[in-house]
Every structure is written in structure tokens, then in C-alpha cells.
């Protein structure tokens with residue numbers, strides 16, 4: 554069994570981004586800028602936003618973190634996004650999710666200029682992915698495809714892929730990306746009957762259900778490649794995925810761990826998307 558270490562792959566991606574940013578700097582050009590909007594004081598979101606800021610610094614990009622009170626109005630949040638849209642120096646905009654319950658995330662995402670939507674969540678970018686056009690691909694799915702490539706899985710013709718989860722952030726876009734690589738894809742979710750037997754037929758299994766250690770050995774096909782997107786905090790304070798790593802590790806050919814699996818890939822793909830937005834803006 555091979556462990557797919559996202560932290561090591563992320564370092565590889567960041568090294569290549571850093572050398573491009575170094576080159577930009579050496580030519581005296583303006584640097585790529587990522588703006589991250591954090592609403593409220595959710596500790597997990599605060600920590601993810603901090604890692605995004607640190608990741609920007611580590612590759613030489615500029616970061617602007619805009620922290621807003623948890624009781625901000627929808628109109629104030631939309632005004633913040635519109636000001637970032639209008640700011641020529643900002644290449645990428647990301648609104649950290651989830652938002653407090655009184656806010657409508659959909660209309661906030663819709664307000665982001667699609668050319669700055671480095672999260673790939675605006676309907677224009679989602680539609681581009683659906684129809685096979687260029688655009689921003691959401692960071693976690695993009696990272697998952699990089700992880701699969703790292704274990705030799707690029708053309709997935711003849712492979713059966715099962716995605717557990719149907720969110721706009723992970724499940725739906727990763728299913729499209731797998732299909733674009735010729736996999737035969739099934740999307741399963743919390744209301745799918747017999748989900749265990751569907752998962753057990755997968756050559757590639759991507760799990761994003763938010764259910765700690767849900768996937769046991771009987772859920773996986775021998776030799777499958779398993780990507781665990783879940784990040785769950787256990788009572789002892791440690792993190793675990795949606796897959797029971799110890800129970801399945803001897804049955805699969807490769808598996809991503811939690812932590813140090815998909816999470817770090819999400820952050821480095823955000824940097825990759827920001828650099829892409831910067832290049833597009835510079836091209837005009």
C-alpha cells in the first residue's frame with residue numbers, strides 16, 4: 554500500500570509556483586495578490602484562512618485577509634466583494650465557507666468577478682467545467698486529480714470511479730473531472746441505498762461525506778485507490794478522515810491520509826489558481 558502524502562505533493566507544486574513568482578519579482582513586475590474574506594470567528598475557518606495567508610507568503614505572493622464581524626449584513630458583505638472586484642491590484646478573491654447562517658453564500662459567490670474566482674465556485678466557472686471549457690477548477694478537486702496522477706492514474710478509461718458526496722465544493726466537480734479523464738463515474742450520497750456495495754466496486758474511491766471513519770474494509774475493492782476528503786475532529790482532539798485508514802490500508806493499493814492528505818493540496822491549488830488569474834489579468 555502506498556500512502557499519498559498531500560503535504561509532499563503540495564511542496565512540489567509550491568516550489569514550482571515560487572520559482573515563477575521569483576521570476577516575476579526579478580523582472581520588477583507587480584506580484585500576484587490573493588484576497589481572502591473571513592466572516593465571523595469559526596476557529597476552523599480562522600485556521601484555514603491563516604494557512605492560506607502563510608502559503609501566499611511562502612511562495613512570495615501577496616495576501617490580503619479581510620476579517621468581517623459575524624453579524625455583518627448581506628449588503629455589507631456584497632459591498633466588500635464588489636470593492637475587491639473593482640480593485641485592479643487583486644487577482645484572486647475567495648470567501649471562506651461556511652458563512653454564518655443568516656448570509657446567503659450563493660449570492661455572495663455569484664457576486665465575485667468570475668475572472669477572480671480562484672475558488673472556481675461561480676456558476677460561470679462551474680459551467681465551464683461542465684462543458685469542458687477553460688476556467689477555474691475548485692481547489693480540492695484539482696488537488697485530488699493531482700494526487701491521482703501522482704500514483705499513475707491519469708487516463709481513467711476502463712476504471713470505475715465512485716464519489717461519495719455531492720457538494721458544489723468537492724463531489725460534483727470531482728465527478729466531472731474524473732469523467733473528463735474517461736472514468737465511469739457514480740455519485741453516491743447520504744441518501745443512496747446500499748452505498749457500501751457501490752463503493753466496493755470502485756477502482757477509484759473519493760469520499761467526501763463528513764462522516765468520521767465511515768468507510769471500512771468491506772466498502773473497498775482490493776487494489777483500489779482511495780482519496781479521503783473528510784476532516785473530522787475526534788473527541789481526543791485528533792483529526793480523522795471519512796475512511797477508517799487502519800482498517801482499509803492493507804486492502805488498497807494507495808490511500809491519502811488525514812491529516813497531510815487532501816487538505817494541503819486544497820491550499821496549494823488555490824495558489825496555482827491565483828497565479829493563473831494573475832497571468833490572465835496581465836495578458837489583459
Ligand SMILES: Nc1nc2c(c(=O)[nH]1)N[C@@H](CN(C=O)c1ccc(C(=O)N[C@@H](CCC(=O)O)C(=O)O)cc1)CN2
Nearest residue numbers: 601648649650651672692693812813814816817819820
Ligand atoms: N471558500 C472555500 N471554503 C472552504 C474550502 C474551499 O476550498 N474554499 N475548503 C474547506 C476548508 N479548507 C480550505 O478552505 C481547508 C481544509 C483543510 C486544510 C488542511 O490543510 N487541513 C490539514 C489539517 C489542518 C488541521 O490541523 O486542522 C490537513 O488535512 O492536513 C486546508 C484547507 C472548507 N471551506
